[in-house]
Amino acid sequence: MSEHLLEVSDLRVTMQRRGVPITPVDGVSLTLDRGEILGIAGESGSGKTLTLRAILGLLPRGGVAEGDLRFASDGGRPAPYVPTDVHGHGISIVFQEPMTALNPTMRVGDLIAEGPRIHQGMNKADARARAIELMRLVGIPTPERRARMWPHQLSGGLRQRVMVATALSTEPKLVLCDEPTTALDVSVQDQILGLLQDLRMRFDMAIIFVSHDIAVLGELCDRLAIMYAGQIVEIGPTDDVISRPNHPYTAALMASVPSFQGTSEELQGIPGHPPDPAAFASGCRFAPRCAFAREDCKEASYELTPTSDDRATSCIHPEVLAQP
């Protein structure tokens, strides 16, 4: 069955910055299958986090999302939904900083039990039992004891596991992850990534994982979307996107990542700055920094064009990357 779980088309987020309207997310379209892990990579200001938050209606004050969002909440065809209605009903989110995302005045067990009690109408005892079961599921040792602790008494890794348990408590079909491992050490990050992959396998849960860390995304994700200046510039199977980029930005980004096993060859970097949402270039937004930019790039309108069955790029001259 190839029905999608989530369909986002032409998503636009507009905000006011000191009275000036900006569009930090400008025409994002993507689809997600059941049980699929989609990575969204991008640098600061690329709009990746806002895209994720718009799906759940969690935009900062003054942010307005437009576009068509469809979600298959009941297992059927994706249907339009109101973002704030899917809280606790099919989509949940894991934030970057568990210390600020967990209410410090509630015990860990109560935090996790809150979802089942509110959204599934469980009674207190059942919800508590469910919380302990979830804590065991996400690999928290001695869950009975830890359920009685306060968030600040837990280490960073355990707190992030609590976040994951909270997200899972409402049995979501889709978990959105906003840089959930950025604040963690590599060993703990590895454990959380392993946990997410394991949960996906067991519950056929789909994940959208937003990160700036290409190495992490390469390890976890089935498909990878690259965002630049509020648009998806390339999307496709992770390995293909990483090893055979179809967009000069992707290629430049990949050439900036220090490789783990490589020799100390010069890293590439990208000249100039990531653009400010108040001053996106017209035409291809990457053109001003692109080593391959041509005259017609300045007039190119944004369109994500398929290059094969499962890949698409917004570059109008992807052939430049094939040249030796």
Add this chain to the structure above:
Amino acid sequence: MTALLEVQGLTVNFRIGSAMAARLRGQPPPDLKAVDNVSFEVERSESVGIVGESGCGKSTIAKAIVGLVPISAGSIELDGIPLTEKRDQATTRRIQMVFQDPGSSLNPSLTVERTLAELLRVHKIVPKDQVPERCGELMDLVELPRSLLRAYPKSLSGGQRQRVAIARALALDPEILIADEAVAALDVSVQAPILNLFNSLRRDLGLTLLFISHDLAVVRHVCDRVVVVYLGTAMEDGPTEQIFNDPRHPYTRALMAAAPKFGVKKEPGKSALTGEPPSALDLPSGCRFRTRCPLAQDICAETEPDLVESETDAEHLVACHFGWTEAPA
């Protein structure tokens, strides 16, 4: 040849909690051993990486070397001269540091030029009339346009701020540059050219680099030698290639396995490192890694292993009872 910088048994304790409360209870004042008996050497023009997870004490080592925190035991010698928290201007100049956070690394009320010029004037690096020219040269050195000399930090990007921070450190013509997570907060496309800049500064100025980072891939890119630190003490010390290709300490091995590797396909969650480091206030007996170590034996709980060099390679040292032998099955 003696090393340019020699760190011998460096220990840094932080007083935590109330000393008076402890005295009332008849106990010694509570101390946190942030750095515990760390020794390593840095040769001139070498680039040494100090890697470890957060809270392992790697930043404190850097701060002790530049005199920002007092040394509790051990010594730090620069060309054979012991360094303490108090040091004269001439010694101060020789070791400079770049800090992590681009948001707070520059004084927001000074222009770039005033930031640089202040140091040039106070240390009388160049005659007064040459200060503006020298500021320009420093900008060239860190590959920033001279027009940014008039800019305030607020209008600079994160990458530009870190470049200015590097220029500020270079203003004093240091021999040793310490970079404490200097690229950790930057996007990769901005981080890459700054890593290249560190490499070219070493090449062109003969700068000695002490590079503190949690990111193994970054360290591999910049460093000749790596010291792996766990809970305040050194676990392994050796040439970068050997540490990466043939790690001898189980902690180093686990760290390598846990790190996501760009360009290498691997499954997450398969590292031997489970759980999280124990508290530095309550260290395990013997080897401090044994509580998470897949090789741990009885002896590991009894004696703390010393950093021992390999029989074949004096450059590669490991603090593990089984570093150079196969562990009993």
Add this chain to the structure above:
Amino acid sequence: MTFNEYFPSPSDDSSSEQPLDSGGTPPDERGLWRRIPMKAKIGGAIVLLYVLVALFAPVIATHDPIEIDPVTRLASPTAEHILGTDELGRDIFSRIVYATRVDLPLGFLGAFLPALLGVALGAMAGYFGGWVDSVIMRVSDVVQAFPAYILIIALVFALGQGASSIIFAFTILGWVAYARLVRSEVLRVRTLDYVHAARVAGLSRFRILRVHVFPNVISQALVYLPSDIVFATLALAAFSFLGLGIPPPTPEWGAMIAEGQPFIRTNWWFATVPGLVIVGLGLGMSLVGESAEEALER
């Protein structure tokens, strides 16, 4: 494999003279004047008006403010006396105008001197710590433990009626808030990396305090200055109303309210207009202070 082959290196490309990471964030296109919020402009205009009135009081005033005229006592507004006269036949409008020369500088001083003392002591306490900090903070605890108005009244009684006594009393009491604010700001700023960098660069403690700490904490304190000027002006008026402030016949708003109070039923403008004048200054200062606070938050 490496991915560099997909991306030409800048060294291959002779045209890429542009240094990496050049340029900056786009400057705000709008001019400075347009970026000042309306609130600040109105507040600034009001304050400026008061300052101008104080400066040009002799030109604006129609009469000598202390000239007694027993014939036209308690007159209603006429072309000659636009706000009428008081009990002693003095021109109320002229008195209000001249009072600006008393109330405005005293309000400024009554706010500025405590701020100066508090900022200096707070900065020392925060930066040097140790016994300096302990002494300063304990003294501030003692000052704070007294009921403020009672202490001011006691001080003014002890030192004698007059402007200098009131300013002195304000200073003794008012520095505490500034000291605490600046101290906590200094404690925050001294852990920032640019202060660490200055220490690593071997700069002297005094220099670090002066160049790297002080300028970055002072704005936090100065934001409260306008609201304290309002407070000082009001307090001065209150003390004059109680007869503890500026001795007669010097014109002063608070004293004028007190003088006009008995005639509120017949000559309502006598006490009301000086009151409105105080309200106007308070409004202007508050608008300025509020905009300054908002500007700092951005």
